[in-house]
Amino acid sequence: MSEPVVVVGAGPAGLMLACELAMRDVPAVLVDIHPTQRAEAPAMAINAGTLEMLDQRGLAAGLREGTVTFPEVRFADLRLAFEKVQGPREPTHMVLQSRLEKVLIDRAVELGVDLRWATRLTGFEEAADGSGVTVTLASDAGEEQLRCRYLVGCDGRESIVRKQAGIDYVGDDWVIVRGIVGDVAINREDVAPEQYGLSYTDNGDQFLGAPLSPDVMRVFSAEFSTEPPEFEDGPATLEQLGDAVKRLTGKELKATEAHWLQHYSIVTRNAEQYRKGRVFIAGDAAHVHYPYNGQGLGTAIGDAVNLGWKIAAEVHGWAPADLLDSYHVERHLAGRLACMNIQAQLALLYPRPLARYMREMMGEFLKFDEVNVFLAEIVTNLGPAVPIAYEGVPEPVEGDRLLGRRLPKVQIKTADGDMGVAETLQSGRGVLLDLSGDASAQEESGWPTASTWSAPKPGTDLPGTLLLRPDGCVAWHDGGGWGQDELRTALRTWFGAPTG
Ligand SMILES: Cc1cc2nc3c(=O)[nH]c(=O)nc-3n(C[C@H](O)[C@H](O)[C@H](O)COP(=O)(O)OP(=O)(O)OC[C@H]3O[C@@H](n4cnc5c(N)ncnc54)[C@H](O)[C@@H]3O)c2cc1C
Known part of the structure; x- marks a missing residue:
């Protein structure tokens, strides 16, 4: 076996990344x-972007299956006009992270990922000649040294990979919010109506009670004004939960266990930095913020989907120059915007009486469609757009809503049958999507890393032909003044030299 890529952490980021690698051999x-x-x-x-x-x-x-959806997309508890985002898109779903992780674990095992539980990364060293990384893994069987081509730390916010690589984790030192999260046993008839769903106190503190089954409830409290030591991270008791719920809802929570x-x-x-030599970080290891709008999972999965095909391109020897470096450029921007919008939301939420005028002002801003769409895309991980620019190529039409984004959820008719546009990406390759009806894109078939799909144009305003990277990002389309020359530039930029 050739040297593997070692991924540390079987949370959403690590599991998704391992799948992205294994699906590409x-x-x-x-x-x-x-x-x-x-x-x-x-x-x-789990929001629209993550589901896509x-x-x-x-x-x-x-x-x-069997999930409920959130009726609205909100920014700091202000309604956003999500319907104004280029669609169709779907609402945020209530899906437990453990359920997502189970799906990813099953897929990883199916794809042949060497998944090692009860194994801790304790250290690593990059070869002086930059040819690889040797990691030290500890388990009940003892300590093992393993040489790998790349090391990716998906090991959460206390990431040992990030710390040992000497990468700064930049941000605010103050703890804004503390709370309790978990699952408790309940008798439904004992739960007060105000303890179901998301509620806010007059001050902006929050409580969420979500029934997972007739006798189990997920609880989540968020208090801006609490202090340690009572609220240090770690296990919490039913009594501490009871006190928090009483403060937040005014009623006792009658949980039995x-x-x-x-x-x-x-x-x-x-x-x-999201990359240092052959070491990368992704997910919470790279960025962390208050959990709002499903952005934690969205950015974690987004990192994995962005990085997987780029590492695979290097391993298989067809990566164009700078492809691996584009991971930091694209995802650091996503991490920055996630942190920024969530900090701004918190400032609009707490303390409510002081934030009142800012909230009113924000309500006025939200009457502008562009503001609405920008925020709705960011908070649902439909944005930010990957900055797509090619040297020497003028930008296409101003205000392009497709470049650097995933396509909306449209159905197309292909020779393989009716499918959602996302399905064309399931092989993990890029896609040249020809909706023009004249098969003109077929001429550019010298890139085996991008497959060509033809379909009559669906009833939408999509351009005639589009190039999608393996992560779904639109890298070129012919709807804004770009033609075949720019398509060839885009193909070389993302897929290297043609081989056909
Ligand atoms: C209270 C709360 C509620 C949240 N709610 C939401 C929500 O509703 N929607 C949403 O999108 N996000 C939410 N989030 C955020 C979301 O849970 C995280 O963003 C997500 O788990 C990040 O995934 P990850 O894979 O990057 O890291 P993690 O999930 O933290 O996984 C890291 C993994 O690395 C492993 N690990 C660590 N160190 C080592 C080591 N040295 N060796 C081997 N393994 C190691 C750990 O065991 C762990 O399994 C919430 C977060 C909190 C705290």
């Missing part, structure tokens, strides 16, 4: 401290 070793899949995964909101990325790999369909309960506290950080 890159051997991947995925290690995690936990003895098996953890129950205590806190997330439960999962759809591109055929992983989302089962996740939608805690399945798991944890204190959490949130700082805001974005790593200065």
Whole structure:
């Protein structure tokens, strides 16, 4: 076996990345401290962008089954006109992180990822000649040194990979929000109506009670004004939860048992570099912020989908210059915008009485469609757009809504049958999507890394032909003044020299 890529952390980022590598025949070793899949995964909101990325790999369909959807997309609890985003798009779904992780674990195993539970990365060293990285892994069997081509730290916000690589985790030191998250046993008839759904106190503190089954409820409290030591990260008791719920809803929570309960506290950080030599970081290891609008999972999955095909291109020897470096450029921007918009939302939420005028002002701004669309795209991980620019090529029409983004969820008719546009990406290759009806794009078939799909134009205003990178990002289209020359430039930029 050729040297593998070692991925540290079997959370959403690490699992998705391992799948992205393995689907492209890159051997991947995925290690995690936990003895098996953890129950205590806190997330439960999966937004439109995350679902689209999962759809591109055929992983989302089962996740939608039996879920409820959030009726609105909100920014700091102000309604956004999500319908104004170029669509169709779908709402945020309530899906437990543990359910997403199970889907990804099953897929990783199916693809042959070497998944090693109860294994901790304790250190690593990059070869002086830059040819690889040797990692030290500790498990019950002892310590093992393993040489790999690349090391990717998806090991959460306390990332040892980031720390040992000497990458700064830049942000605010103050802890803005503390709270308790977990699952508790309940008798439905004992739960007060105000303890279901998301509620805010007059001050802006929050409580969410979400029934997971007739007798289990996911609880999430968020208090801006609490202080340690009571709220240090770590296990929480039913009594501490009870006190928090009383403060937030004014009523006792009659939970009979805690399945798991944890204190959490949130700082805001974005790593200065997402790559150092052969070492990368992704997910919370690269950026962390208060969980809002499903952006934690969205940015984690977004990093993995952005990085996987680029590492694979290097391993298989067809990566154009700078492809791997584009990971930092594109994803650091996404991390920065996630941290920024969430900090801004928190400032608009707390303390509510002081934020009142800013909220009113924001309400006025939201009457402008462009503001609405920008925010709605960012908070649902439909944005930010990847900055797509080619040297010596003038930008296409101003205000382009497609370049650098994923396509909306449109259905197309292909020779292989009716499918969502995301399905054309399931092989993991780029896609030249010819909706023109005249098969003109077929001429550019010298790039085996991009497959060509032809279909009559669906009833939308999409351009005639589009080039999608393997992560779904539109890298070229002919709707804004770019033609075949620019298409060839785009193909070379992302897929290297033609081989056909
Ligand atoms: C209270 C709370 C609620 C949240 N709710 C939402 C939500 O509704 N929607 C949303 O999108 N996001 C939410 N988030 C954020 C979301 O949970 C995270 O963004 C997401 O888990 C990040 O995934 P990750 O894979 O980067 O890291 P993690 O999920 O932190 O996974 C890191 C993994 O690395 C492993 N690891 C660490 N160190 C090592 C080592 N040295 N060796 C081996 N393994 C190691 C850990 O065991 C862990 O499994 C929430 C977060 C919190 C705290």
